[in-house]
Amino acid sequence: MKNSIIRLLTVGVFSVIISSCSGGTDNTLPPVPNPVTTKDAKVSEAGYYQIDPFTVSFQLPGVNTIELKSGKARIFYSYHPAEGGPSGKPLFIMLNGGPGCATTCNLFSMNTAPYTLDREHQRGASRISQNPFSWTRLGNLLYIDAPNAGFSYNMIAEPSRAIARHVEFGAHNFNPFTDAAQVLRVLLRFLKDHEEIRNNPVILVGESYSGIRVSTMMNMLLFYPGYADGSKIFKDEGLKVEIEELFNTADVTFPLTPQQVASRFGRQILIQPQLTKYQTEITGDMYEQPGSVIDQIAEAEGKTYYRRGGTFCTTTLGICSTKETCAIMCNIPAFNRDRYNYSKTKTWSDDLETFSINGLLDVSILSTALMYDVNKINEIRKSSRSEAFRYYEDHRLAFSSDTDQLLAAMAEPDQALSPTATAFYYGKSESLAYIESSLNRTGSNTLVGKFGALENWDDYFVSTNAAVYLAFTQTPYLDRNGYPVNPDSSTLYGQMFLENLLLAKTFLTDAEYDLVIYSPALPKAVEKYSNIINSATVTRGTYDAPMGSFKISYKPGTINGVNTRDVELYYPYYASSGHSVSSAQPDKFRSDVEKWLQ
Secondary structure, rough: OOOHHHHHHHHHHHHHHHHOOOOOOOOOOOOOOOOOOOOOOOEEEEEEEEEEEEEEEEOOOOOOEEEEOOEEEEEEEEEEEOOOOOOOOOOOEEEEOOOOOOOOOOHHHHHHHEEEEOOOOOOOOOOEOOOOHHHHOOOOEEEEOOOOOOEEEEEOOOOOHHHHHHHHHOOHHHHHHHHHHHHHHHHHHHHHHHHHOOOOEEEEEEEOOHHHHHHHHHHHHHHHHHOOOOOOOOHHHHHHHHHHHHHHOOOOOOOOOOHHHHHHOOOEEOOOOOOOOHHHHHHHHHHHOOOHHHHHHHHOOOOOOOOOOOOOEEOOEEEEHHHHHHHHHHHHHHEEEEEEEEEOOHHHHHHHHHHHHHHHHHHHHHHHHHHHHHHHHHHHHHHHHHOOEOOOOOOOOOOOOOOOHHHOOOOOOOOOOOOHHHHHHHHHHHHHHHHOOOOOOOOOOEEEHHOOOOOOOOOOOOEHHHHHHHHHHHHHHHHHOOOOOOOOOHHHEEEEHHHHHOOOOEEEEEOOOOOOOOOHHHHHHHOOOOOOOEEEEEOOOOOOEEEOEEEEEEOOOOOOOOOOOOOEEEEEEEEOOOOOOOHHHHHHHHHHHHHHOO
């Protein structure tokens, strides 16, 4: 079993993750402006922040403290100032999920930036068009590719050593807290470097897994002293220094209260977010109810729904063994429906992603989308990537002679994939193989064509890095030592979400056609936190009345340092949207955000 798992991890997924294309260019596009040489907040820019290793620890009462040191990462960002100038306007921090998925081929490409690479919103035969729904009308935009996703990449001294690469996919790099701390450092350093918008209000925007990423980042900001003194599960003293440096003025006394931090970091937009393990459990139960949405889809397609009761179901690629994964990974594809938007056929989302990737990997198109000349970004070039890596193993070889060494290097050689991770692996690897079949990596205007082919363990762009996902969700070292941080099995992030709500004004989407994050399950998942709240009262919107209601009643005195009260989220309904709301209904989405800001 363990040999077959390693073969899958080191070859099966990675052979299809590499992405590049030749993509045509549109001669009518405006010229790319010269890159800025100073941090001028009035001008678009793109590049990398290098986050050097920092020391953190996990601690809980009665559990052995674990100290870890993160690896080195270059994290890609792109910035676009607000129309009419950036001063005084909010800064939206755009983050996609996975973990391991790129912000650049999702929120950036799907109708929030000045240009769109969304296939559904192109004019004529173009691969890129100016976006009439750009959020620059609302504020300043900062897109961040999380570590080892998108254009971001991790670094080690000798990336040619397979064992060294494998070790870097351990808990010291890939867990929700270290991930949030790295992304926060990018945000804080970006604000420090752009004095004109340094004091502007910040809005965290998270899609899918980034519901957990944003909840963790927000909690680490609002309650930052606890993350420096060891009273929280995660300790990062260096982050406290950078937070206080950003707020440091003559009239400020430290430590800051949660309310003071919320005055700058007190808004969040959560797009079909993953927030707690309870969502998956409740979604599976709801899918098994007679007459469920899965039954309705099956009936519409003249099919029969799967065996109920959590029994195993089989696909051509593997096994799913939970109620939720059986439904969306086995049956929905068999019904020829897309799990991310079940109103569409099976490959609709994959085709959408393929289109955007083909544009992103064309140097001219990418430069136009970024409004910044990619040729001027030194860190993206092959000559600057001697320490870069993306994968455990050479993804172009059938099988490596180092397999036994890789097995020996694993923290838990006999650790089987969890049911959720197994389902993701099989389902996503099928999608990645399909996407790969539609890409051309050898065109003269691609990143490979312009800058040269990279080493087998590296890549210019990764739309979904399954190695990162598996590192987050297979956490034997932290699990074995009593730390419940696995995003697929922990209740911790839902608790942080509820803590944050008392201080952060929140916008939450409700998309009709999303089966991966099933909106009706979230209120019931929130109610599971009965130690914090009394109730979650929800009324979904409708096609004719698209504003819903989501109210949470808290128990008094349950969150230290914060007055508990009833909270109402901004809860718009999207009647024709799946997982990607910005792709399906970009006009309504931006309009709703604009109303929420008022």
